[in-house]
Amino acid sequence: MTSLKEKTCIPCQGGVPPLPLEEKLSLKEQIDKRWSFTNDKTRLSLEVDCEKFDQPMKIANEIAKVADEQWHHPDLHVSFGKLKVDLWTHKIDDLVESDFIFAAKVDDILKSNNL
Secondary structure (H helix, E strand, O other): OOOHHHOOOOOOOOOOOOOOHHHHHHHHOOOOOOOEEEOOOOEEEEEEEOOOOHHHHHHHHHHHHHHHHHOOOOEEEEEOOEEEEEEOEOOOOEOOHHHHHHHHHHHHHHHHOOO
16 A cells, blocks of 8 residues: 555646545544644644744745645745644645645655654
């Protein structure tokens, strides 16, 4: 079985049905426990505490690079000592497998930054 982080995000063209709740819950088990559902389980959100102001910006830039490669763009919120990542598929305003794939890639970035 291929891990989520090894998969590639598939750009959504719209008209794709959102994942059923059971599948969302199953995929969430495969990403870091810090991710939470928001907006009635139509979004994934993660907030990370950092020691310095420049650390969340550095990590946000690493995430942005992967986002462009994967053509899957999260909302990134940088503030003093914090980075918040919000994921969902904008064209359907809900979650698909690619959101969880990208979350796993963010987890990998965080792990490489000891967070």
